[in-house]
Amino acid sequence: MIDENAGLGWALIGCGGAGRSHALGAVETNGVGVRAFYDTDPERAAFFATEFGTRTAGLDEIFADPAIDIVSIATPHDTHARLALDAFAAGKHVYLEKPMAMTTAECVQIAEAQRSSGKQLMLNFSFRFSGAVREAKRRLGPPIASHAQCMQARSDLTAWRWDPVSGGGPLWDVGIHAADLLCWFHGAAPVEVSATGGQKSHPAELAGTDILDTVAATFRFADGSVSTFLISDADFNGFASKWLFEIYGSGESAVLYEHAKTVAFGVPGDKTSVETLSPPSADRFPFLLDAIKNGGESYAPASSGIVATAVVEAIIASVKSGQTQTLELPPGLAD
Numbered sequence: 029m030i031d032e033n034a035g036l037g038w039a040l041i042g043c044g045g046a047g048r049s050h051a052l053g054a055v056e057t058n059g060v061g062v063r064a065f066y067d068t069d070p071e072r073a074a075f076f077a078t079e080f081g082t083r084t085a086g087l088d089e090i091f092a093d094p095a096i097d098i099v100s101i102a103t104p105h106d107t108h109a110r111l112a113l114d115a116f117a118a119g120k121h122v123y124l125e126k127p128m129a130m131t132t133a134e135c136v137q138i139a140e141a142q143r144s145s146g147k148q149l150m151l152n153f154s155f156r157f158s159g160a161v162r163e164a165k166r167r168l169g170p171p172i173a174s175h176a177q178c179m180q181a182r183s184d185l186t187a188w189r190w191d192p193v194s195g196g197g198p199l200w201d202v203g204i205h206a207a208d209l210l211c212w213f214h215g216a217a218p219v220e221v222s223a224t225g226g227q228k229s230h231p232a233e234l235a236g237t238d239i240l241d242t243v244a245a246t247f248r249f250a251d252g253s254v255s256t257f258l259i260s261d262a263d264f265n266g267f268a269s270k271w272l273f274e275i276y277g278s279g280e281s282a283v284l285y286e287h288a289k290t291v292a293f294g295v296p297g298d299k300t301s302v303e304t305l306s307p308p309s310a311d312r313f314p315f316l317l318d319a320i321k322n323g324g325e326s327y328a329p330a331s332s333g334i335v336a337t338a339v340v341e342a343i344i345a346s347v348k349s350g351q352t353q354t355l356e357l358p359p360g361l362a363d
């Protein structure tokens with residue numbers, strides 16, 4: 029049954045793995061009413077509608093429905109821009125999966141559509157919601173040096189993530205998270221990006237495509253702070269975990285591991301001690317509701333999506349050219 033009195037109406041576009049976590053977040057959030065599910069695969073939408081006790085609807089129906097205030101978009105990467113633009117044109121708030129889009133130009137278009145609509149956009153840069161990450165950011169302030177890595181087990185290349193058009197490979201899938209988190213910690217976009225890499229894990233399968241399976245990069249920020257970045261599906265090591273972030277501030281340092289669920293703070297002046305914490309992650313919908321109700325910038329706004337996409341584009345350009353890239357940001361985002 030649809031509860032029409034449940035506050036802001038919400039609908040999901042894209043009923044896959046990420047869509048499920050959006051739906052679970054929506055049903056658990058007071059003030060959000062689950063209204064409709066859409067997927068290009070009708071069976072998937074029907075499955076979600078049954079599970080979460082509401083209906084399936086067409087895209088046009090969702091956009092035209094005044095009882096739907098928020099749409100989540102959790103679809104393959106190449107569809108984000110069109111769907112987000114249509115959602116803002118229909119006057120909806122948007123909770124959009126990463127990457128915001130696969131070109132900076134499309135991200136800027138989305139940001140302009142959002143501005144014209146007066147609606148909110150929150151990107152699902154999910155590490156920002158990790159309790160351990162939030163605690164590290166709160167305690168350290170902007171770092172002097174940082175490192176982000178995603179090392180995974182060999183991938184199934186038949187998944188759409190590895191398709192050059194719909195997914196773009198690991199830089200757009202996981203590298204975008206690392207780019208966002210480094211910029212978020214440093215409080216800025218890098219001014220320079222240098223990168224190297226190639227098709228090292230899957231040379232035969234990826235031949236003839238532009239997809240990079242292994243990339244190492246360095247970032248330089250305007251304040252002189254630096255980051256390193258490493259992604260590959262060469263292998264996974266359980267000690268470091270798939271994701272590993274290291275943040276070194278002027279007083280404290282933090283290592284984030286166990287999918288960034290746990291943080292180990294170095295104790296200043298004591299080289300042998302660490303303080304380990306695993307604070308709970310923050311629920312994501314309340315951040316979006318707060319931005320909708322109280323105005324102001326969302327917790328993961330359009331600007332962060334533009335910056336992360338610009339950084340990934342710069343990494344790709346640097347790998348291809350062998351040259352350090354000066355980050356080109358749209359007016360208003362450059363420091």
Ligand SMILES: NC(=O)c1ccc[n+]([C@@H]2O[C@H](COP(=O)([O-])OP(=O)(O)OC[C@H]3O[C@@H](n4cnc5c(N)ncnc54)[C@H](O)[C@@H]3O)[C@@H](O)[C@H]2O)c1
Nearest residue numbers: 042043044045046047067068069102103107125126152154
């Ligand atoms: N933030 C995170 O931590 C996180 C984690 C996983 C995935 N994601 C992101 O979520 C998005 C979806 O990934 P996933 O793992 O759920 O993929 P998935 O393949 O499990 O699900 C995608 C769904 O979208 C549907 N779909 C495809 N094109 C569509 C369209 N044009 N309109 C409506 N539905 C369409 C597919 O049928 C499928 O059901 C991607 O952007 C991915 O990067 C984010």
